[in-house]
Amino acid sequence: MKSTVAPKRVVNYRLGFLALLFIIGFGLLGARLVQIQHLEQTTLSIHANRQHSFKETIPARTGEILDRKGKVLATTITTYSLYVDPSRIKNPQEFSDEICTVVVLDSEELAKKLKEHQNKKFLWIKRRLSDIEANAIAALGLPEGTWGFRKEYFRSYPQGELAAHLLGLRDIDGHGRGGVEEAFDDVLQGTPGSQTFFRDARGRVFLPEDSEFIAPQPGRSIVLTLDMVIQFHVEAELNQMVEEWNPKSCSAIVMDPHTGEILAMASRPNFNPNYPENVPPAAWKNCAISAIYEPGSTFKPLIVAGALDRGLIKRDEVFDCEMGTYQMGRRTLHDHHRYGELDLTNVLVKSSNIGMAKIGECLQNQGLFETVSNFGFGQPTGVPVAGELAGKLRPFKDWDGYSTGSIPMGQEIAATPLQMIRAHAVLANGGILVQPKLVLQELEEPWLPFTAGSPFRSPLDKGIEPNNNSAWQILSPETCHWLVQHPLAEVIERGTGKKAKIEEYRLFGKTGTAQKVDPKTGKYSHQKYISSFICGGPVENPRVLVYVSADEPGGAKNAYGGQAAAPVAARIIRATLEHFQVPYQTAEK
Amino acid sequence: MFFRFGAAILLIVLICLIGIAIEKQNLDLRRDLSRQHAQSEELLEAHARLRLQTQQLGATSRLMREAPSNEEDFSDTEYIRLENNPRVPLLRWRPFAPRVTEEGDQNRALQ
Structure with missing residues (x-):
């Protein structure tokens, strides 16, 4: 009996062991199945999709920029x-020699590059070929697949080169760099599309008819407030200024004071955006919005306006200018000439520093700070161009007795040319602080014919209508009209801005010659100036404002704003008013 | 029984055929869309190139520099050359136009 029972048990144990092995085996398989199908499903499906399909991004056509x-x-x-x-290239040297017969590249360098990247499947040789180059390469008959x-x-x-600084440019990958191109990159770029491609088992790419295709949406075009004819005049005048005065840099802005629309803006040194590889480093800076400096005398009318509006001084008030020397606290102020008593008009016409310091004493630091802040100094104007600086307005707690004398003559504060022209637009438009405007409209389809309601119009077509989006009254119209029609008009008639006098139109303006701080001594230099001039016209109904500034014009010649910048600004304003067909004010003209 | 079975099969086949037809139509539409997209891209490109060319030719700086000044000498102009030329240009305007009279007699008016 024993001999028969024992083998049966052995068989049962073996069967049990086998069954256990099967259970464990299938259990492991089941666990792996759960792992693959459930736990790692997302990762693995992405991995599998990547192996047999891939998405190719289709870039969208960038929108246009129009004037x-x-x-x-x-x-x-x-x-x-x-x-x-x-x-796939068997003989890199021969290959590169052939390419270099039609494309301007160094054959040796190209061959070296090809050898270095021999394990790779993709290598750019030259991007954005001209049509001639592309045709010539196609005609070379290079080996297929290489x-x-x-x-x-x-x-x-x-x-x-026109308006290069305002436009900016696009880099090799199509991203906006500087100017409007960068500021409006999201509008101009559009939405890229995509196309799904598939790979077979051998890795060959094919495109089934039902593969997913999302068409790219072209970028929208934008219409700027610039007028290319005015821009051309501004650029030509700046070129002439550079030739005549050889400044380190210079800039000019033309603005409609009622709407804040920028009609032209230029800066020197300049560049051609079609050849970004040739741009010198200094040329990248748009001095009209990125250069800050002490404005000097062009700041004086703003302080006078603030004091008049608060009733702290009167239009016919007379100031004792102390015969050219005035002790203000521990500081001695000087005028260029020795003036005795000057009325308010003559303080501006003669640009008396002592007269302005006395107006500063009337306003006190609190009033000065409020006036300067109201004009928007110390913060960016918000013009939609990349790179705008806020200027420099020290916190009120840092102001002292020195500031009372310095601020009224445009020292201790730094501003950009755009901030200055915006502030003067307040005087020209009757007291409204406008937001500088650069974009008239965004267009969905610029290729459609323009209709009567299109944005392409002269700023004078629509009459005076302030830019209501962000405009507010900061001065009374009476104060502004008086300042423009009397002291500022007389600056050009008989004052420091005589060189801006033109026969065709009556203009108003103010010169500025700001001393630069010498970095060696830390004191104001008597050789280095920033000369500027702001003018507008016609006096009775100002339609256009022009601001011109030059950094160290004429080197050691000490060129004042009235000499270097005033004639340039006058020629620009004449060309602008003629372009807008504003009638001449002199009968015989 | 057989009739019902046959009808069911026929219904399934019909549904399949309709499905295939819709799928084909769908593919045709996709193809048309793709073709139209490609065509619009071509037209946009042609438009952009022509626009670029015209804008380069009519660039403000180019026009302003090349614009003739008022003092230019007009003694040898195209107009004078035309007067001296005995040949009549093909599309030259005639000095009179046909006029329809009340009687509708055009010939008399032309005289």
């Missing part, structure tokens, strides 16, 4: 870029 009359300032066309598959073209968008600026 107020519809002239194209920046547009986008398609160009071809050449790439190669280095792993090279290819890829379409890429190319930004072109048909107006060349």
Whole structure:
């Protein structure tokens, strides 16, 4: 009996062991199944999708930038870029020699590059080829599968150097850099589309008809407030100024004081956005919005306006200018000439520092700070251009007795040319602080014909209508009209701005010659100046304001604002008013 | 029984056929859309290139520099050359226009 029972038990144990093995085996398989199908499902499915399909981004066509009359300032066309598959090139030297017969590249360097990247499947050779280059490469008959073209968008600026600083440019990857291109990058760029491609088991790419395709949405175009004719005059005048005075840098702005629309803005040194590789480092700076300096005498009318509006001084008040020397606390102030008693008009016409210091004493620091803050100094104007600086207005707690004398003559404060022209626009438009405006409209489809309601119009077509979006009254109209029609008009008639007098129109303006601080001594230099001039016209109904500034014009010649900047500003304003067909004010003209 | 079975099969086949037809139509529409997109891209590109060319030719700086001044000498102008030329240009305007009289007699008016 024993001999029969024992083998049965052994068999049962073996069967049990086998069954256990099966259970464990299937249990492991089941666990792995749960792991793959449930726990790691997302990761693995992404991995699998990546192996058999991939999404290719289709870039959107960038929108255009137009001036107020519809002239194209920046547009986008398609160009071809050449790439190669280095792993398939058998003889890199021969290959590069052939390419270099039609494209301007160093053959040796290209061959070296091809050898270095021989394990790679993709290498750019030259991006954004000209049509001639692309045709010539296609005609070379290079081995199939070793090279290819890829379409890429190319930004072109048909107006060349005009308004280069305001426009900015696009880098090789199509991102806006500087100016409007950067500030409105999201509007101009549009929405990229995509196309899904599939790979077979051998890795060959194919495109089934039902693959997902999302069309790119082209970027919107924007219409700027600039007028290219005025811009041309401004650029030409700045070129002439550079030739005549050789300043370190200079800039000019033309603005409609009622709407805040910027009609032209230029800066020197300049660059051509079509050739970004040739831009000198100093040329990148848009001095009209990124250069801050003490404004000097162009600041004086703003302080006078503040004091008049508060009733602290009267229009016919007379100030004793102390024969050119005035002890103000521990500081001695001087005028360029020795003046005795001057009325308010003559304080501005003669640009008396002592007269202004006395007005500062009337306002006191609190009043000065409020006046300066009301004009928007110490904060960016908000113009939609990349790189705008806020200027420099010290906190009120840091002001002292020195400030009472310095601020009224445009010292101890730093401003950009745009801030200055904005502040003077308040005087020209009857007391309203306007927001500088650069964009008239965004267009969905710029290729459609322009209708009567299109934004392309002269600023004078619509009459005077303040930019109501962000405008507020900071001075009374009476104060502003009196300042413009009397002291500031007389600055040009018989004062420091005589060189801006033109026969065709009656203008108003103010010169400024700000001493620069010498970094060696830390004191104001008597050789280095920033000369500026602001003017507007016609006096009776100011339609245009022009601001011109130059950093160290004439080197050691000590060129004052009335000499270096005033004639330039006058020529610009004459050209602008003529362009807008504002009738001459002199009968015989 | 067989009739019901046959009808069911026929219904399934019909549904399948309709499905295939809709799928084909869908693909056709996709193809058209893709073609239209490609065509619009082509047209946009052509438009952009022509626009660029015209804007380059009519760039403000170019026009302002090349604009003739008022003092330019007009003694040898195209107009004078035309007067001296005995040949009549093909599209030259005639000095009179046909006029329809009340009687509708055009010939008399032309004389």
